[in-house]
Amino acid sequence: EIVLTQSPGTLSLSPGERATLSCRASQSVSSSYLAWYQQKPGQAPRLLIYDASSRATGIPDRFSGSGSGTDFTLTINRLEPEDFAVYYCQQYGSSVLTFGGGTKVEIK
Amino acid sequence: EVQLVESGGGLVQPGGSLRLSCEASGFTFSTSWMHWVRQTPGKGLVWVSRIKSDGSYTTYADSVKGRFTISRDNAKNTLYLQMNSLRAEDTAVYYCAGRGSGYVDYWGQGTLVTVSS
Numbered sequence: 079e080i081v082l083t084q085s086p087g088t089l090s091l092s093p094g095e096r097a098t099l100s101c102r103a104s105q106s107v108s109s110s111y112l113a114w115y116q117q118k119p120g121q122a123p124r125l126l127i128y129d130a131s132s133r134a135t136g137i138p139d140r141f142s143g144s145g146s147g148t149d150f151t152l153t154i155n156r157l158e159p160e161d162f163a164v165y166y167c168q169q170y171g172s173s174v175l176t177f178g179g180g181t182k183v184e185i186k
Numbered sequence: 187e188v189q190l191v192e193s194g195g196g197l198v199q200p201g202g203s204l205r206l207s208c209e210a211s212g213f214t215f216s217t218s219w220m221h222w223v224r225q226t227p228g229k230g231l232v233w234v235s236r237i238k239s240d241g242s243y244t245t246y247a248d249s250v251k252g253r254f255t256i257s258r259d260n261a262k263n264t265l266y267l268q269m270n271s272l273r274a275e276d277t278a279v280y281y282c283a284g285r286g287s288g289y290v291d292y293w294g295q296g297t298l299v300t301v302s303s
Contacts, residue, residue: 079248113289115231122281122293123223123231134291166231170288173245175221175233 080105080169082178090186097154099181101167106147108171114143114152117180118163126165127152157183188212188292190282195297202272202301208265208282208294216240216260219287222267224278225296234280235267236287250276272301 081104091097101112110130115123125134127143130150140155154161162185167178194206206222222234235246235256244256255268265282279296 111288117231122283122295123290124293125289125291128286128289168231168233168289170286174247175236175245175288177223177231177233180230 079174080107080172080176082167082169082176084165084167084178084181086181087179088182088184090184091157092186093157093159095157097152097157097161097183099152099154099165099183101145101150101152101178103148103150103169107150107169110146110150111169111171112143112145112150113168113170114141115166115168116161116163117166123166154183159185190284190292190294192280192282192294192297195280195299197300197302198272199303200273200301203268203270204272204299206267206269206280206282206297206299208267210263210265210282210284213285213292215263215284218284218292220256220258220265220282220284221290222254222256222265223281223283223290224276224299225281226278232278237265238287269299272299274301277301 083102085100112130114127117123131143164180189211191209221236237244237256253271257266281296282294283290285291
């Protein structure tokens, strides 16, 4: 099973700043099959990025994903008030899918 | 509008069984992969299982393999999760989710399963 480790656990930033979230895999993720999700309290997750760098339908271009192999990054440029949430990475390059533990982006 | 509506959650004793259902609408269920994902309140997401569009292929997380069974009825646009030999650590909100074989576009609002004596 591929273990995904997200860092930092919590990111304290102000609106307008840039957020950089990391997701590291315990082994190489096949074909960059990595997704990012956003979850707000009391809501189901929402798909942001798939295949490491492709934005899902309706996702603003301030969200971008990059990386390959074992190291992946989600960048949120110019944080908006609605972006403060928990973010999860997920790999689907193996038969057993796994999520990372999450990064909380909170208002500083 | 895409809708995934889970049902069947509740309180069950350790060692007991429960069957979750998820009724889908607003998209072509019969051509979509479907997944179950769970989340302990206040904790992270854990992928549980997935099933191919025609039901011919399934995979499970190691923590539930041999105890849980995913299935679907494309005629009824419904996904199922049969959960046996339940343990306290299975307590979570269970989300029905779907579309691709890997990443997930569509999510339900979840149903709470509590395993406790």
